[in-house]
Amino acid sequence: MKRVIAIVRPEKLEALKEALFAADVSGMTITQVNGCGNQHGWKEYFRGTEVLLNMVPKVRFEIVVEDAQVDHIVEVIQQAARTGNVGDGKIFISPIEQVIRIRTGEKGDEAV
DSSP, X not given: OEEEEEEEOGGGHHHHHHHHHHTTOOOOEEEEEEXXXXXXXXXXXXXXXXXXXXXXXXXXXXXXXXXXXXXXXXXXXXXXXXXXXXXXXXXXXXXXXXXXXXXXXXXXXXXX
C-alpha cells in the first residue's frame, strides 16, 4: 500500500475530489493548509508598510491506495489539478506498513 499526498490549489478542490471519486477512490482526507514553495509568496502593503506574504493557501489530499493503483491515481490528480502555472502543487508518495480499521480490527487491504 502507498500513501499519496497531493498539495494543490484551493480552486481545484471540487474538481479533484470528483475526479478521485470517479476513479473509485474509497476514501480521502482533505485539509486546508498554508505553505510556500518556489513561489516564495508575494509582497503587499499594509498601512504603508511592505509585508511579505510567503504562506500561500493550498489544499492537501491524503489517500491510501493499493500499489497497483498508484500510477492511475497520480495521473488522475495531475489531470484534475494542473493549470500549467507555477503553484499547481506537488504529489508525494510513500509506503504504508500497516492499516487497521478501528471498528472491526480488519488489517491490510481489507481495512482500506
